[in-house]
Amino acid sequence: MSEDIVFWVLAVIAVAAGVMVFRFDSMARATYALLLSLLCVGGEVLLLGLDYLGVVIVLMMTIEMAIMAVFMVMYMMNPAGLMPMSMLHNTKGAAVLCALVFAALATGILLVRWPARRGRPPTDPTMALGMSLMGPQMLTMVTLGMALFATIVSTVVLATRRGRYDRFGDDLRSRPADDPVRGGGGR
């Protein structure tokens, strides 16, 4: 019974905060609304017995939204929401499409006969996850590691101000580098 109450409270807050993300004028408020919604998602995961993953989601979302708030202030025209403004397009079409998507998903969820529960949750789900990632799901773990490494490289390349084409021009074999900044290597 208490789990039901906690579930519904978290669910209502998650959905309401998710809606408010796209209704606030202030980008800072939108960021905090998204943080609240995703913290409730973490709470639901904790409620399902996944302690480790729930805590990871809560911690990660807190840091992620803090970084997102910084980017909001950097790029958004109206980060504090002092001047009412609208940065939306095609709201009616998108609303209809999203209502249809929700209706289709809800219909499927309610009509499908879900399989019966197989087995019982392990006493330590975190241990089961670790054993799976280091055993049968090792390929998944290796792929995730490579994806994260590729992300690090690509984000640095994208975010750096000057690349090797800026120094050498189209012909990368040309020497010396046509580098307007002394020191080479972009320094």
Added chain:
Amino acid sequence: MNLDPMLLLAAALFSIGLFGALTQQSIVMLMMGLELMLGGIIVAAAAIWHYITPDTAEGQVLVVLAVTVMAVEMAVGFAVVTALFRAREVDVTDLATELRQ
């Protein structure tokens, strides 16, 4: 509490996120919509693990995958916004139409 309400919550979060991803002009706000959609996927994966296959860890692995995708999406998204802003001084999708070419 059972599976259906959990999946309905996931569907609601996914649909709200989709609305944001389709309507927002700001690239950063568009990314917020994607984050909400991934939040819905996390709830669905965790619920299916708990209510259908708690004897295997595949559902948990899917949650790990979704959390990693969230991190990757945010990092790459901010890097693209930074590169786009440096190149064109643009931070809205409607002014980045040259990406279609």
